[in-house]
Amino acid sequence: MTGTGTAMLRPEHPVPRSLSQLVADFGFEASERVDSVEVSGVTVSSAAVEPGDLYVGLPGTRVHGASFAADAAASGATAVLTDAAGAVLAEGAGLPVLVTEDPRAALGDVAAWVYRTEENTATFFAVTGTNGKTSVVYVITAVLGQLGVRSGLSSTAERRIGDVAVTSSLTTPEASELHGLLARMREAEVRAAAVEVSAQALSRHRVDGIVFDVAGFTNLSHDHLDDYASMDEYYAAKLELFTPDRARRAVVTIDDEWGRRLADESRIPVTTLTSVEGIDADWRVELGEQTIDRTGFTLVGPDGRSLTTSIPVLGAFMATNAALAIVMLVESGFDLEAIGQALERDGGIQAYIPGRAERVSGERGPALFVDYGHTPDAFERALSSLRVVTPGRIIMVFGADGDRDTTKRAAMGAIAARGADEVIITDFHPRYEDPAAIRAALIAGALDAVPDAEVLEVADQRAAIRTAIQHATEGDVIFYAGPGHEDYQEVAGVHLPYSARDDARLALREAGWLS
Numbered sequence: 001m002t003g004t005g006t007a008m009l010r011p012e013h014p015v016p017r018s019l020s021q022l023v024a025d026f027g028f029e030a031s032e033r034v035d036s037v038e039v040s041g042v043t044v045s046s047a048a049v050e051p052g053d054l055y056v057g058l059p060g061t062r063v064h065g066a067s068f069a070a071d072a073a074a075s076g077a078t079a080v081l082t083d084a085a086g087a088v089l090a091e092g093a094g095l096p097v098l099v100t101e102d103p104r105a106a107l108g109d110v111a112a113w114v115y116r117t118e119e120n121t122a123t124f125f126a127v128t129g130t131n132g133k134t135s136v137v138y139v140i141t142a143v144l145g146q147l148g149v150r151s152g153l154s155s156t157a158e159r160r161i162g163d164v165a166v167t168s169s170l171t172t173p174e175a176s177e178l179h180g181l182l183a184r185m186r187e188a189e190v191r192a193a194a195v196e197v198s199a200q201a202l203s204r205h206r207v208d209g210i211v212f213d214v215a216g217f218t219n220l221s222h223d224h225l226d227d228y229a230s231m232d233e234y235y236a237a238k239l240e241l242f243t244p245d246r247a248r249r250a251v252v253t254i255d256d257e258w259g260r261r262l263a264d265e266s267r268i269p270v271t272t273l274t275s276v277e278g279i280d281a282d283w284r285v286e287l288g289e290q291t292i293d294r295t296g297f298t299l300v301g302p303d304g305r306s307l308t309t310s311i312p313v314l315g316a317f318m319a320t321n322a323a324l325a326i327v328m329l330v331e332s333g334f335d336l337e338a339i340g341q342a343l344e345r346d347g348g349i350q351a352y353i354p355g356r357a358e359r360v361s362g363e364r365g366p367a368l369f370v371d372y373g374h375t376p377d378a379f380e381r382a383l384s385s386l387r388v389v390t391p392g393r394i395i396m397v398f399g400a401d402g403d404r405d406t407t408k409r410a411a412m413g414a415i416a417a418r419g420a421d422e423v424i425i426t427d428f429h430p431r432y433e434d435p436a437a438i439r440a441a442l443i444a445g446a447l448d449a450v451p452d453a454e455v456l457e458v459a460d461q462r463a464a465i466r467t468a469i470q471h472a473t474e475g476d477v478i479f480y481a482g483p484g485h486e487d488y489q490e491v492a493g494v495h496l497p498y499s500a501r502d503d504a505r506l507a508l509r510e511a512g513w514l515s
């Protein structure tokens with residue numbers, strides 16, 4: 001069951017704590033005596049305030065959160081925590097105001113204190129890297145489920161506890177929500193939680209106040225160069241997770257140079273994993289049988305330990321992601337043999353990973369996949385795996401994000417033109433950019449790399465997928481990259497309803513390929 005809203009991001013039965021104790025423990029300046037005030041929740045969004053909350057007014061890129069202190073008071077907040085500028089804005093809201101120099105930097109520890117994260121004895125997994133994070137957290141929780149262990153997750157797609165989920169807006173939520181989610185998981189007797197951690201989250205204190213038991217690294221490649229000045233800076237943000245304040249031990253995929261550098265520079269104990277022949281690592285992934293729906297692999301570890309299994313998703317990259325998930329479980333104390341037995345009993349890993357190389361087609365007609373990949377590296381991985389299992393042609397449909405890293409567009413076009421037989425360029429989230437200019441950059445990248453490539457421009461996403469279906473037949477594959485699990489298209493600040501998965505299914509039905 002998936003819903004929306006923030007209810008799941010806080011405990012159902014919070015235990016109030018004394019605000020004066022918080023002030024004393026953190027050394028905040030308080031505008032008045034707060035002896036009898038209690039706090040039972042924390043939020044940074046005035047719209048999410050519930051009675052008893054501490055409202056944290058963060059200075060934002062658009063507005064100062066403290067200017068919503070009166071709204072927070074009207075919703076029942078008991079106090080405001082903000083900076084000196086925010087304290088001025090919060091005057092007159094009728095709430096005690098606590099002041100600290102950098103409220104964002106304080107948020108994680110404050111939320112951990114309010115929600116008593118330290119007392120949470122579940123095992124915490126963190127997964128970072130450019131591509132594959134979502135798949136790894138889903139595989140961790142799927143394998144835990146197969147082992148009979150109650151788990152929860154926080155991912156780009158959703159926050160989930162057992163079979164209840166809410167959709168996500170950010171990959172990693174603000175620290176107040178993350179600690180609230182962990183507290184909710186504790187109430188639900190969750191024994192292990194897997195959290196996707198973005199570079200932005202590390203740069204913006206969103207995982208402060210949590211020490212993960214195991215941190216996993218998938219890979220690093222060109223992305224987010226709108227947010228970071230260079231790949232080195234992007235890498236440095238990720239490296240932050242691999243320090244003793246944040247995680248106890250690490251499992252690092254060393255298939256790329258960044259992973260190898262991370263294994264060297266990590267300040268916590270590292271176990272390494274590779275799927276590349278010739279690279280020396282603690283654990284090795286050997287690919288087994290690959291079909292369009294399942295990828296087999298053997299994981300070979302130290303001391304002659306090994307496990308052979310499969311994952312119900314296409315692609316060598318998925319085997320590597322699944323292997324990372326399993327090694328992370330082993331590093332946290334789960335027994336490889338027990339994992340192997342559970343997976344064997346169930347016929348392999350039974351993970352459903354929303355919008356990640358998700359097959360939406362049926363038995364008849366072309367195979368159609370919807371994927372979240374929106375980086376050159378993700379395209380490369382998907383296309384090389386598809387080539388192995390596709391008897392016919394590969395048609396790739398994609399667009400690029402507006403108002404995000406523009407420097408990756410040419411490479412995305414080039415890789416698609418090299419790896420697919422036909423390329424259909426469409427719109428993605430243009431945001432405030434001119435969508436025609438985004439498409440032109442992708443087309444130029446494709447034609448510069450392969451001048452005689454078959455490249456079509458179909459701006460409308462619904463028309464693009466229908467064009468691909470018209471051009472495809474039995475044995476062909478349509479790979480629709482970008483929208484993944486998302487249920488909207490963002491145009492000029494407006495979220496228009498659009499689910500690529502639902503629309504692709506509808507288009508297959510219209511074409512008579514799906515009943």
Ligand SMILES: CC(=O)N[C@H]1[C@@H](OP(=O)(O)OP(=O)(O)OC[C@H]2O[C@@H](n3ccc(=O)[nH]c3=O)[C@H](O)[C@@H]2O)O[C@H](CO)[C@@H](O)[C@@H]1O[C@H](C)C(=O)N[C@@H](C)C(=O)N[C@H](CCC(=O)O)C(=O)O
Pocket residue numbers: 044045046047057058059060061062063064065066068169170171172173174198199200201204
């Ligand atoms: C650059 C960035 O990280 N921005 C985040 C930041 O927004 P902002 O500073 O612009 O906030 P603002 O609108 O000025 O508001 C300031 C404060 O007032 C509060 N406010 C604002 C309006 C109101 O009515 N009431 C209210 O309380 C806001 O909650 C906020 O705390 O705080 C907001 C509230 O938490 C976030 O939603 C927003 O993420 C934006 C949407 C974003 O796009 N972030 C990206 C860069 C990001 O973090 N991406 C990563 C990686 C994704 C990946 O892996 O590809 C992620 O983890 O998602």
